Amino acid sequence: MAGGVQRRGVETGKRYDVFHTDCPARDMVDHVTSKWGIWVLISLRSNSLRFYELRESIHGISEKMLAQTLRALVQDGLVWREVEPTTPPQVTYGLTEFGQVVGEPLTELFDRITERLSSRGADQVR
Structure with a gap:
């Protein structure tokens, strides 16, 4: 791979108390379940994307929020x-x-929701 690749390992086997405010796992859960974290992970599920391809795949996200979300997810090793x-x-x-x-x-989760909407129609799910 050309250029700099940033990858960080995650310690396995260690249990964390996610209900404690100082828990490092809690920060990761916050990043994954943030408004944009979920969409970044779903967008990257099939293949890698360049920054602008990723931005275009997630409608409504600003460049700033995408950069912040990606920074956190890279730091978390995801x-x-x-x-x-x-x-x-x-x-x-x-x-x-x-x-x-x-x-x-x-x-x-995303697939289940979209399948449900597709089979029942968006108006019936409310």
Whole structure:
């Protein structure tokens, strides 16, 4: 891979008290379940995307919010970031193995909701 790739391992096997305010797992849960975190993980479920491709795939997200969300998810080890040394730099994002594991239930939830809406019609679900 060209450029700098940022990937961070996550300690496995350690249990955290997510109800405690100082718990590092709580921060990660907050990032994943934030308004935009879920959509970033779902958007990256099939393939890696460049920053602007990702922005266009998530309607309504600003560049600032996408950058902040991606920064948090990269720091948490859920998303990897690759910078290609071009002018301007091309930055690509994708799910780490851990990000795929965390994103799987979100994808299932998303699929269940959209299937339900498709089969019953959006007006009947309210």
